[in-house]
Amino acid sequence: MTNPSSKEWFSSPVYGGGGEPRSGETEGGRLRRLGEFELIAKYFAPLTEGSPGALGLTDDAAYLRVPAGHELVATVDALVESVHFLRDDPPATIGAKALRVNLSDLAAKGAVPLGYLLALSLPAWVD
Numbered sequence: 001m002t003n004p005s006s007k008e009w010f011s012s013p014v015y016g017g018g019g020e021p022r023s024g025e026t027e028g029g030r031l032r033r034l035g036e037f038e039l040i041a042k043y044f045a046p047l048t049e050g051s052p053g054a055l056g057l058t059d060d061a062a063y064l065r066v067p068a069g070h071e072l073v074a075t076v077d078a079l080v081e082s083v084h085f086l087r088d089d090p091p092a093t094i095g096a097k098a099l100r101v102n103l104s105d106l107a108a109k110g111a112v113p114l115g116y117l118l119a120l121s122l123p124a125w126v127d
Contacts, residue, residue: 044118051115064114075105076117087125 034042040057048054053063066072077098079085085094099116106113 054115073106073109073111074117075102076119077101077105078119078121081123 045057048057053065055062064072079094079098079101081087085097098118102116103113
């Protein structure tokens with residue numbers, strides 16, 4: 001889990017911050033699309049450094065220690081193309097909106113952000 005106030009995630013190539021394209025190695029002279037685990041390992045697992053409960057994103061679950069007398073509030077919203085954003089919207093804008101809607105949910109509960117969750121479904125046109 002990454003600190004949501006960190007600007008690091010904005011520099012991720014997935015969010016339009018530069019770097020290499022999301023495509024993987026070449027196969028027969030053409031780029032192939034990264035698989036789920038390659039995508040996670042390359043772009044998202046590095047965001048979890050310093051958060052042992054994220055387990056390096058090698059599992060579908062994480063653990064958090066909640067201090068005595070505190071409760072955990074968790075939320076995740078998925079943004080859907082043509083409903084919450086348009087295809088031509090910049091990736092950084094979409095990523096920022098996804099974070100904002102979840103931070104808003106936490107604020108509505110009076111919770112203090114500790115990290116963030118991500119639900120991601122990429123359409124076929126994204127390579």
